[in-house]
Amino acid sequence: MAISSSSSSTLLEREKTTQCYPEARVIVLDDVINTFQHVVDCLRKIIPGMSEENAWRLANRIDGQGSAEVWRGPLEQAELYHQQLQMEGLTMAPLDRC
Numbered sequence: 001m002a003i004s005s006s007s008s009s010t011l012l013e014r015e016k017t018t019q020c021y022p023e024a025r026v027i028v029l030d031d032v033i034n035t036f037q038h039v040v041d042c043l044r045k046i047i048p049g050m051s052e053e054n055a056w057r058l059a060n061r062i063d064g065q066g067s068a069e070v071w072r073g074p075l076e077q078a079e080l081y082h083q084q085l086q087m088e089g090l091t092m093a094p095l096d097r098c
Helices: 038-046 054-066 075-087
Strands: 022-027 069-074
Touching: 022 054, 022 075, 038 054, 038 075, 054 069, 069 075
Parallel strands: none
Antiparallel strands: 022 069
């Protein structure tokens, strides 16, 4: 009895996909509770690299336009900054995923 074996191998190729890490925008809303100084202090304390000049510019935009994007980047960091600003009493828009 002869056994014949046919050796066929199937090569499966992986499909390569590139996915970007999710990003989000942190947006502060205008309110009648917080002073300009408090908004500026919170932005400088929580958002890395926030200059006093930029914080004042954003506070003026929040007051004049009703809201301003204060930070954009990786979702996990955005969640942290959003939570910290909210804990300081700022009125926050829901995270806006990009």
